[in-house]
Amino acid sequence: MYNLLRVEFFKLRKNRSFWSLLFALSVLSLAYPLLYYFDHRSSGVPQITGAEFLTTFISSNSYIIKFGVAILAGIFISNEYSTGVMKTIASSGNTRGRLFTAKLIVFSVGSMAISLVFPIVSTVEVTLLSGFGQLPVESTVLFIPRAFGLTLLYTAGYAAIGALFTVILVDSGKTIGFSMIFFLMIDTIMASLSSKVAFFATLYDFSIFKLVGNIGKPLIDSGDVPALLLVPLLTFVIAGTLGMLVFRRKEIK
Amino acid sequence: MNEYVLKTNQLSKRFKGLTALDKVNLSIRKGSIYGFIGQNGAGKSTLIRIVTGLAFPSEGTIELFGASEEQALIQARKRVGSIIESPALFTHMTASENLEVNRILRGIPGKDCVHRMLEQVGLQGAGKKKVKNFSLGMKQRLGLAIALLGDPEFLILDEPTNGLDPMGVVEMRELLKRLNRELGITILISSHILSELHLMASHYGIIHHGRLLEQLTAEELDEKCQQYVYIKVDNPSMATTVIQNELGTADFEVMQDGSIKLYSRIEQPGKVSSALFSAGLEIEKFMPMGEDLESYFTKRIGGNLHV
Numbered sequence: 001m002y003n004l005l006r007v008e009f010f011k012l013r014k015n016r017s018f019w020s021l022l023f024a025l026s027v028l029s030l031a032y033p034l035l036y037y038f039d040h041r042s043s044g045v046p047q048i049t050g051a052e053f054l055t056t057f058i059s060s061n062s063y064i065i066k067f068g069v070a071i072l073a074g075i076f077i078s079n080e081y082s083t084g085v086m087k088t089i090a091s092s093g094n095t096r097g098r099l100f101t102a103k104l105i106v107f108s109v110g111s112m113a114i115s116l117v118f119p120i121v122s123t124v125e126v127t128l129l130s131g132f133g134q135l136p137v138e139s140t141v142l143f144i145p146r147a148f149g150l151t152l153l154y155t156a157g158y159a160a161i162g163a164l165f166t167v168i169l170v171d172s173g174k175t176i177g178f179s180m181i182f183f184l185m186i187d188t189i190m191a192s193l194s195s196k197v198a199f200f201a202t203l204y205d206f207s208i209f210k211l212v213g214n215i216g217k218p219l220i221d222s223g224d225v226p227a228l229l230l231v232p233l234l235t236f237v238i239a240g241t242l243g244m245l246v247f248r249r250k251e252i253k
Numbered sequence: 254m255n256e257y258v259l260k261t262n263q264l265s266k267r268f269k270g271l272t273a274l275d276k277v278n279l280s281i282r283k284g285s286i287y288g289f290i291g292q293n294g295a296g297k298s299t300l301i302r303i304v305t306g307l308a309f310p311s312e313g314t315i316e317l318f319g320a321s322e323e324q325a326l327i328q329a330r331k332r333v334g335s336i337i338e339s340p341a342l343f344t345h346m347t348a349s350e351n352l353e354v355n356r357i358l359r360g361i362p363g364k365d366c367v368h369r370m371l372e373q374v375g376l377q378g379a380g381k382k383k384v385k386n387f388s389l390g391m392k393q394r395l396g397l398a399i400a401l402l403g404d405p406e407f408l409i410l411d412e413p414t415n416g417l418d419p420m421g422v423v424e425m426r427e428l429l430k431r432l433n434r435e436l437g438i439t440i441l442i443s444s445h446i447l448s449e450l451h452l453m454a455s456h457y458g459i460i461h462h463g464r465l466l467e468q469l470t471a472e473e474l475d476e477k478c479q480q481y482v483y484i485k486v487d488n489p490s491m492a493t494t495v496i497q498n499e500l501g502t503a504d505f506e507v508m509q510d511g512s513i514k515l516y517s518r519i520e521q522p523g524k525v526s527s528a529l530f531s532a533g534l535e536i537e538k539f540m541p542m543g544e545d546l547e548s549y550f551t552k553r554i555g556g557n558l559h560v
Contacts, residue, residue: 003360010354014346084341088399091305092358093331095324252307 001098008106011072017075018110022117037129043113049133054119054124057217058147058216061118065212068114070179076107081252082128090252100167100247104114104240108159115155116148136218143218150215150228157208157232158183160239167247208235257316258283258407258439259304264313266299266463273299275463276313281407281441281456284434288454289443290550296340296463301411304441305335318406331359334405336413340396344385346394346464348376351384352402359403370398374423389416397425401432407430408440414449426453451546453503461554478544481506482522484513484529485538492534499528512538 012018033053040047048056080086089099135143162179169175186209194201204210211231214220220228259281266274274296276415281287291297302308304315306327311518314321317329327466342351371377374394384395393416394491410429414422419450432438444450450457457474459466470479486492489511496505496515504517518525519541526539 005358007354010357011343014343015349016345083343084337084339085343086339086341087305087307088335088341088355089358090307091330091335091337092334092355093325093327093329093333094358177340230313249309251302 001102004063004094004098004102005037005105008102009109009198012076012106012110015076018072021068021071021075021114025068025114025117026121026193030125033122033126033129037126047130048126049130050092050127051122051135054123054144055136055216055218057122058119059213061115061151062154062212062215064118065111065115065151066183067180069111069155069162070144070176072107072110072114072181073159073166074176075180076110077103077163077166078170078175081170082172086252096250097244100142100163100244101113101240103128104160104163104243106234107163111159111162112152115151119148119151121133138219146220147215151234153229153232154208154212154247157235158212158240160236160243164243164246166238167243167250206231209230238251256283257281258318259441260316261300261304262316264300264303264315265311266296266303266308267311271410272463274303274310277463277465279458279465279468281439283439284433284437285455286429286440286442286453288450288457289441289460290447290450290457290546291443292554295460297460298411299463300339300460301335301409301441301443304338305333305409306330307337314537325551331403332405333407333409334400334402335409335411336393336400337409337411338394339415340392340399342384342392342395342399345383347381347383348387348398349380351395352438355399355402361403364400370401373401374398374428384479390418390421393421393425397428403548404436406438408438408442410440410442412444413442414444422449429453447546447550457546459550460517460551466553474546474549477542478546478549480519481514481542481544482519482525483514483538483540483542484515484525484536485511486513486529487535487537489513491532492529495528495532495534497523499532500525514542 033048036048039045080089090096162175164184165179166175169178182221190200190204190207190209194204206227208231211228214224258282259279261277261279264274264277264279265272277296277300279300289297289300293463303310304317315326317326318332320326320329336535340347343354346354348371349367352370356367364519365506368377368380371380373395376391376394376398379391384392387395393413397410397413408429413429414425417425419552426449429440429442433440442450442454454473456468457471460469484492489507492513493507497503500545502515502517504515506514506516508514513523522539522541526536529536
């Protein structure tokens with residue numbers, strides 16, 4: 001398993017698309033706060049501080065997580081089917097379960113790296129420009145590690161779903177397209193179903209798709225914490241297990 | 254000690270409404286170069302994909318190095334190197350990096366083997382070159398280098414000479430023969446270039462429409478390939494009558510140019526020529542001939558025009 005993880009990290013490190021994605025996100029993350037900065041400066045409105053920026057925009061980071069997972073799933077995993085590399089990997093004398101697990105772990109790590117670009121780069125930039133300021137009074141000193149920790153946890157949940165799509169769809173274009181549409185539409189679909197069937201309301205309330213919105217909450221009730229932690233973990237385990245089962249029976253062309 | 258590297262037992266593979274493999278019983282003896290012959294869609298790649306674990310059989314079993322249970326088969330595949338259909342490479346990486354990926358994947362200690370493999374396939378100067386800039390022939394060589402990583406005991410090569418220039422084909426053949434001779438690597442090789450296969454294979458398997466028609470050694474093939482007398486006479490129709498009536502056989506073939514291939518009585522050339530001569534036929538050519546692998550294969554899969 002150690003070797004499989006080393007291989008996947010080696011491939012991720014050598015994946016130019018991954019680095020391009022990180023670079024593009026970094027540039028966008030630098031440019032976005034500048035728009036606010038210059039707008040506020042010209043209109044004389046007080047500048048947003050780093051803390052304000054983080055609490056306000058961390059919920060928008062879920063879009064980056066979704067797009068990041070969809071794109072990385074296509075370029076990091078599905079692409080191996082079209083290049084034929086998956087044939088070499090699958091015939092290397094390792095179990096399919098281990099192969100998928102290694103891929104899922106490294107894919108999740110790559111997605112996590114993507115998920116932290118916007119909150120870290122933008123917040124640091126805003127802090128350098130206007131100072132960090134004060135976190136909302138109701139939040140604790142743990143806000144930042146909690147927000148970043150939950151971001152990583154939810155990204156892993158999304159990554160497991162993305163990895164499941166890769167083994168089903170195989171083609172990188174299909175994986176990217178379908179994942180993006182799925183991640184963007186699932187909220188609307190679940191919300192619509194929730195209004196009609198109570199079961200779906202419960203399902204949606206305890207899904208990563210809804211709970212991801214709670215990452216940036218300044219204050220989280222202690223009663224909500226278990227769900228906030230367990231849901232992405234369970235999503236990772238369930239989607240990961242499903243992906244593994246599909247991959248075990250998948251014929252590789 | 255197991256005499257066979259690979260054995261399949263009643264191996265079948267069905268896709269929707271299509272039988273790709275039909276109860277195939279194939280066996281590859283240790284140390285042999287097994288030429289796997291069949292038309293496109295005959296089932297060669299399907300069988301190779303099952304052996305390498307990329308596809309699963311509908312029925313039947315495979316035995317690789319004596320292992321047939323799922324987990325044991327996975328372990329046995331560590332002793333196999335393969336190129337399936339085309340070399341699978343990361344085009345954005347260099348040749349050395351491609352080998353490095355596979356070295357780690359197979360858990361091979363030490364980086365020396367990367368350079369050694371590049372040297373073995375004649376790519377020693379191209380280690381730092383990106384694979385996207387490689388010619389098809391170079392990619393084939395790199396694919397072979399990857400397959401050879403970890404010193405496999407069994408090499409499975411599906412069309413390994415695709416894209417190679419004539420010199421490359423010769424070099425590949427010599428390399429494979431050397432690997433087989435010096436390291437004792439068993440090789441399963443499928444190729445459309447039957448003349449090439451004929452120059453290196455020690456055993457053959459002929460597959461057609463998913464059925465393994467025949468397995469034979471090179472010696473057996475040679476015997477079977479030298480089984481006709483080429484006859485050219487002034488009156489072919491009369492000659493066929495003579496052959497049927499005087500020699501009592503219908504095991505011959507009349508070619509478009511009027512020449513006759515007589516597949517029996519080859520051990521009695523005197524009797525044949527005497528019968529033709531006695532009938533007043535003028536014999537223009539009369540000689541024992543050997544078929545090549547291509548014509549034998551064509552005949553074997555149903556291109557047989559015997560009358």
